[in-house]
Amino acid sequence: MSDNKMSEPPNNPVLIQWILDTRSWFPSAAKTRDLEVHASRPLSLLTPTERASVLKYFHVRDARMALASALLKRYAIARLAGVAWSSTTPGFTRDERTTKPIWRDPATGAQPVAFNVSHQAGIVALVAVADYPGPGAQSEAGAKVEVGVDVVCTSERRDRDQDLIRKEGWGSFVDMHADVFAMGETSYLKYQVLSAVPGLVERGGGGGPPTPEQVADGKLRAFYALWALREAYVKLTGEALLAEWLGELEFRYFRPSRPTPAWDVPAVETKEGEEEGEDAQVLRKFEIRFRGKKVEDVNMCLRSMGPDYMVATAVRTPEDTNVGLRWRLGPYETLALDDLLNFADSAV
Secondary structure, eight states, rough: OOOOOOOOOOOOOOOEEEEOOOOOOOOOOOOOGGGGHHHHHHHHHHHHHHHHHHHHHHHHHHHHHHHHHHHHHHHHHHHHHOOOOOOOOOOEETTTTOOOOEEEEEETOOOOOEEEEEEEEEEEEEEEEEEEETTTTTTEEEEEOOEEEEEEEETTHHHHHHHHHHHOOOOHHHHTTGGGSSSHHHHIIIIIIIHSSOOSOOOOGGGOOHHHHHHHHHHHHHHHHHHHHHHHHHHHHTTTOTTTTTGEEESSSSSOOOOOOOOSSOOOOOOOTOOOTOOEEEEOOEEEEEEEOOOOOOEEEEEEETTTTEEEEEEEETTTHHHHSSSSSOOOEOOOOHHHHHHHHHHH
16 A cells, blocks of 8 residues: 555455564654654654654654654554544544553544554554454454554664673573563473474584574574564553463464565565475464463464564454454565655645
């Protein structure tokens, strides 16, 4: 969806996955306050409150992601719900039960678009479902459609992570995060992941044994894959990472998707019905347990984007689980900032 004409709301359920790459945005903005000059046009499309939320960040890289997140949410609502850009402002609120960010049509109270956003290391991702029957609306059974997304970058904190592992050991690194993992996950990370995931660690130079740093890199990739999967699942439910049941959610025998050679090299898709081999760059088969019971109503995907990024996506349709399970969680479409700005000009 890259044309700039305002579209009508879709007649059938539509699942979209969009990404904005902010890493090269506004190179002349050395400090956050410089965005008021260099990013004046996109900032003008936000409310004063939203602009303040963008400009509060100390680091300009964080402010760019906040700006992209605000723009992408408005773009999704205006485009998929078929409303004017300015009309998206009143509807942004939070779910009364979960406090998850939502958009509710001020006129009808309906939620024509269910969405979720994640950002990390310059990348902002959005997953949304539009025009699902009773889309996103609340009923006695709960939300009609739930979505969650999380982006991780294995290299963003690599130096810090590697240094901590050298000083404290891998087990201590995992234990530092044990309060947001299941006991089985921490044990798997500490004692099993290297033997359970062939090819996780790269070989050393000349085919020799891997260096300690290469071993740590492999373990860290598995760690961040688990983090992304759990975060996407938790965000789908609308709960925060401090949900009381976090320890009762377990991803068993998980593994990371294998990296792609570069950011602009798409992940190789495994065909439906084929086995996901050890070199799979996209994973869709997961064993998820909640309070010991197998979770079979959530559609999940873990996708590599370049050597360092992985994106986890989760979708569920509680009242008819087969609908969500049938959706193919394909590649994300990378949008340009101009796509959003030009659309905003037309969606008046």
